[in-house]
Amino acid sequence: MSNLHKRAGADRSAAALSVNPLYSGLISEGGVPRYRLPDGPMHPDAALAIIRDELMMDGNARLNLATFSTTWMEPQAKELIGECLDRNMVDREEYPQIADLEGRCVNMLTELWHDPGHGIGCSTAGSSEAAMLGGLAMKFAWRRRGHAGDRPNLVIGTNTHVCWQKFCRYWDVEARLVPIRHHGGAFDLRLDPEDVASHCDENTIGVVAVLGSTQTGAYDPVAQIAAALDRLEAERGIDVPLHVDAAGGGFVAPFLQPSLVWDFRLPRVRSINASGHKFGLVYPAVGWVVWQDAADLPDDLVLHTDVLGGPQETFTLNFSRSGAPIAAQYYNFLRLGFDGYRAVQQTCQDVARHLVAGISELGGLEPLTDGSDLPVFAVRTADDLGCTAHELSDRLRRRGWQVPAYHLPPALEEIQVLRFVIRNGFSFDTADKLLADLREVLRDVRAPGGPEPRARHPLTALTR
Missing domain, CATH: 3.40.640.10 (Type I PLP-dependent aspartate aminotransferase-like (Major domain))
Structure with a gap:
């Protein structure tokens, strides 16, 4: 989704937000406009509740393996x-x-x-x-x-x-x-x-x-x-x-x-x-x-x-x-010092390596990196899986996991990969839950009547 936003057209300027009836006593009778400033102020509790309700549509940041950005602090x-x-x-x-x-x-x-x-x-x-x-x-x-x-x-x-x-x-x-x-x-x-x-x-x-x-x-x-x-x-x-x-x-x-x-x-x-x-x-x-x-x-x-x-x-x-x-x-x-940072990053890398080993055992996915540099690794789908990386990403998203799929850069752009970023707070238990969901997704993909296998760029995976 682009981070550029065009002005809403005249036909949308009258659009209103859908507001829980329980908030009705805290907002004006005219409702809450979506694309223009309200005519007057509203109760702060109402503004907070309305925005919180909308933000429920966002994904769970702790299950987001796409972002490198920190999603938890003390x-x-x-x-x-x-x-x-x-x-x-x-x-x-x-x-x-x-x-x-x-x-x-x-x-x-x-x-x-x-x-x-x-x-x-x-x-x-x-x-x-x-x-x-x-x-x-x-x-x-x-x-x-x-x-x-x-x-x-x-x-x-x-x-x-x-x-x-x-x-x-x-x-x-x-x-x-x-x-x-x-x-x-x-x-x-x-x-x-x-x-x-x-x-x-x-x-x-x-x-x-x-x-x-x-x-x-x-x-x-x-x-x-x-x-x-x-x-x-x-x-x-x-x-x-x-x-x-x-x-x-x-x-x-x-x-x-x-x-x-x-x-x-x-x-x-x-x-x-x-x-x-x-x-x-x-x-x-x-x-x-x-x-x-x-x-x-x-x-x-x-x-x-x-x-x-x-x-x-x-x-x-x-x-x-x-x-x-x-x-x-x-x-x-101050809080972590050298030893604290080392412990956090080592745990992230250990979890990444654990995931790589588990994914390798599932079959159908080939690790291209193994998390031994950053606690980050990329995998591509095997020839006989019959499912693209983008399709697999979509299936994981339905289970709450955000795992990005994309093409490698020029010279290797025909290769689609999935990337997993392991950050502080992503535990071994969470990794095992991801592996269990991956196992079920791959089982569904391999089920009779699934998509036909597709041709793939003829290169051999290299695990570092």
Whole structure:
């Protein structure tokens, strides 16, 4: 469903909401219009009840395996969020303590990502804004190197989040897409380092590697991509910075794969973005972006203003936003610490691996990833199942489960997959209930008179 909404036509302007008769004493006799402002106020209890009734049509967030966003926080965190909703992050003169909490979070993240001590960063409204700020910094740094008259390009994989193609379109940067390819009858779900380097030239503002694809959960080989870019500079003199989109993995890899070198331990990695409202365990919306050195953030991108009563620096795509998510992120850092985050993420990964093993035993579904990177995995339907991934997703939705079905990106676009995102709060018991429902759905699909088997892209599944 699109997030763009057209104005309702004149014939719908008189449409009214269906209201429970028990609320009739709390609203005006004219009813509640659906597409225009009511003529007057109503009782707050009535407004709350009407909206709650409508929201019952939404799915159960805890059974939503489609979203990466956090769907549960502790009551204490929710209380803190309510207390901080009125604090405007941009007004650092009025709310200096929220600004200080933001700075502490940035320092904790830079240490977690092995910053050598010269880094700079900020919070954002989400990881997409953080990615775009990272992209803008790369573009301005490239322009500062004397390429103002040329058209810049950004090398990204077809496995990147759509926000990177948005960045390229909105800021007039050529998107050089490196496809995920199949190799020798099987296919990998990560970027090939040499393929990445071959797409770079003097006008490449940067390369984006993904630490946790939203399509499959797989990590790009960041260290190998950095090495390929090092060789490119040594052989051709082209210095290309590497940005890591760690929207998911930035809050997973440090705890579950501490020996994996993907962050500021690699000099080629100049900036990192991450999403606090994904595996950072905060309700939407908060993101983070950090540069390895203050010099990686060009001065002409940072604006200075005193409109709020005191001098301050700002580098965002918006202006006003609530400080509540910052307080919630800091709450999690204090509440969980390193060991707490590791325990939460390990449980998510254990549940993901449990689901992968159970799905493999059901037959009819082939895992393409196994949850060993992010606690996320993708599966495709087997040749003899006779049911598309989209049809299977629809059958699961009827049982309350939200499991997205989609096509893999170009070069593998004929393959339909189902993706499962395991977040905090999705227990082993819940996973077993999902497996039981999957078993019944697959039994129904295989029943006589079911759909005919269909042809499928002739590739062999690769479980990582």
